[in-house]
Amino acid sequence: MTTNTAAVSPLSKQLARFKEIQVGGAQYLDRLTAGDREAIPLLVQVGKLIDSIYIRQHWSGNEALHAHIRSLDPRDAKLELGLELFKGPWGLDEEKFIKSIKEEDKDGHVHEKIHIPHEPPQHGNYYPDDIKKQEYLDWVASLEGQDRINAESYYHVVKRDAKTGQLYSVPYSEEYKDFLVPASELMTQAARLVSDQSLANFLKSRADAFISNDYVQSDVDWLRISKESALDVTAGPYENYTDKMFSIRAAYEFYLHARDFASSAILAKFSSRLQDMEDQLPVDELYKAKGLHPPAIVTVNQLYSGGDVAVPMTAAYNLPNDEAPIKIAGSKLVIIKNVQEGKFQSVLLPIARQVLDAEQVKKVEFEAFFQHVLMHEVAHSLGPHFLVHDKEKKVRTALEEYHSSMEEAKADIVGLYAVGLLLKDGTLSGGPDAASFYMTYLASAFRSIRFGITEAHGLGQAMQFEYLKEQGGFAYDNETKKFRVVMDKIEEAVKSLTTRILVLQGDGDKQKVKEFVERYGIISPEVKDALNTLEDLGVPVDVYPRYRILKDGTL
Incomplete structure (x- = not known):
């Protein structure tokens, strides 16, 4: 055969559109104890098991x-x-x-x-392949109590009974038992070895969650990992991009990092400004949250990853997404510095040199890129997460398939707006100025749009680009074929878009959001020409990792 x-x-x-970068290495392990180093091979094995789970989740x-x-x-x-x-x-x-x-x-x-x-498939592998959207909605509406909770859970898949054709829910702990049981055992072993007790607490409680399917306490424990822990581990079901049908089901991902203590100390000061930034958003008070928990902010250098970590490589993440642990302990922002440096040098600078006005290229800086990524992740915590006229209904539930792209657009533009606030009050003094932030953001827009507008980040960035261009914040020179920031208009354009997106999210009117996405979620001819030129020149779209950790988990 x-x-x-x-x-x-x-x-x-x-x-050919991706450039390999070396990730991890012994230079990041100076602060690790012998026990920490002994735990690394066990944790790498967990990452490989989680990779197997996501392969199953991605498509049947x-x-x-x-x-x-x-x-x-x-x-x-x-x-x-x-x-x-x-x-x-x-x-x-x-x-x-x-x-x-x-x-x-x-x-x-x-x-x-x-x-x-x-x-x-829009439904990933979380639902039967033959499911129809309305069938699922009708089924959920027919349920009550725990059955309905499970049907709308982040951590259950939906199956169809082969005999009756009826839909039913299955917990992740059962669906992925063949991977979660050994992963739980490995994490329990690693918990006995690591030097930091708060990290050990998380590893043990997450190991328990893999079996119980209750992730709230372990999410809280993850948020409470000490900033003194030299190792940082993220492991579990988090993002819902693979569930394009409803943006509900969470995909498993894994990250093993070494803490960058010097950068973490610098960035931690931003977390205390969360409520202040929320209070200054350019929207009615109805759209503003109160009593926000400042997110923990840590900077790390990646050693290994697995699961829902397909290219483009993640440069930062703000988790958890589940509202239950957020209400208890807030969220945590993880900035992956070595990945960001790879993206900036290998992708962003070559893009900027090709698409930006020659004078404005000089203002494109790594620190502006680095700090806007930080603010993007912080901004996920800002703005309405529940509808302003129905406090029990989540924005993600109301917007369904449009939620992910709108949320990414929100985080980008609100983060840029917040940068302006922090520049004006002196919090960001001594670093990049406003022009550097705006011009670096413009170059970065092309980096994101190149991922394609079928992807949440790419579509979110396309919407921002077209809106800001319409407002006069960006301009295009037909002779030089270059783009530039219009400094006397960009600030007001950013403010306008910030207001527009926050109101659309808070109102939860899906039809209006659809109209917004269809109007601005496009690639204009001049942008398409620029993208084609980048392709012709062989400028990478992104980077991909070559991990220095060996197959046995050692360095």
Whole structure:
């Protein structure tokens, strides 16, 4: 029996759009104890198990596809790298780089062994493949009590009974038991080795959560990991981008970091300003939250990652997303400094040199990029999370498939608005000025849009770009084919967009949000030309990691 794998040419093109960077290394381990170092191989194994969970979550045929590619003789390194980076057979712009998996039987008949959809299923692998959106909504509406809670849970999948056709919920602890049980055991072992007690508490409680399916306490314990811990670990179900149908189900991800104490000390001062920034948002008081918990802010250097970590590489994250632990202990912002440095040097600077006015390129700085990423993550905590006229209904529930892109746009623009506030009151004195922030932001817009407008960050950035251009904050020179920031208009344009997005979220009017997305979530001809030029010149879209941690978890 022979196997025919139809790997198509887009894969070479997709891989060429990413530049490898070395991630992790012994230089980050100076503060680790012998116990911390002994725990690292165990935690890397957890990361690999969580990677297997996400492969299952991404698409119902994904496990079979990965297994098939690994079984090829000889091995196809390019296909393996593609699946490693994208976690499935679709790259940027959801372009499929594996057409199908076919095999020939002993009689010479060729049939499809694994059918690969044209694009990633909107429902991921959290719902039956044949489910319809209205069917799910009708089913949820028919439930009461705990059954309804489970049906709308971050941590349950939806199944269909083979005999009756009825939908029912299954907890993650059962659906992914084959990976979560060994991951729980490994985390328990690591908890006995690490030197910091607060980190040990998290590892133990998260190990318990993998079995119980109750993540609130372990999320709280994660938020309470001491800033003195030399190791930082994030492990569990968090982001809901894979559930494009409802933005509900959480995907598993894993990060192992070494704490960057010097940078963390500098950035921690921003957390105390959270409520002050909320109070100064340019919206009616109805749209402002009170009693916000300042997020813990830590800077780290990545050692290893797994799970929902497909390229583009995450440079920062603000977690958890579950409102329950946020109400108890706030949120935590993790800034991944070595990844950010790789992105800036390998991607952002080459983009800026090509698309920006020659004089404005000189103002593009790493610190402006670094600090805006920080403010982007802080800004996820700002603005309305529940509707202003229905305090029991979440914004994400009301906006459904539009929530992720609107939330990313909100975090970007509110973060930029907040930067302006902190510059004016002197909090950010001594660093980049307003022009550097705006011009670096403009260059970074092209970096995000290149991910494609089918992706939440790319669509969110496209909406911002077109709105700010319409307001006169950005301008395009037809002769030089370059873009520039219009300094006497950009501040008011940023303020206007901040107000617009916060009101759209707080009102929760899905039709108005849809109209906003359709109007501004586009790529204009001049932007498309600039993007094509970047492609022609071979400017990378993003970076991908080559971990220095060996297969046995040592460095």
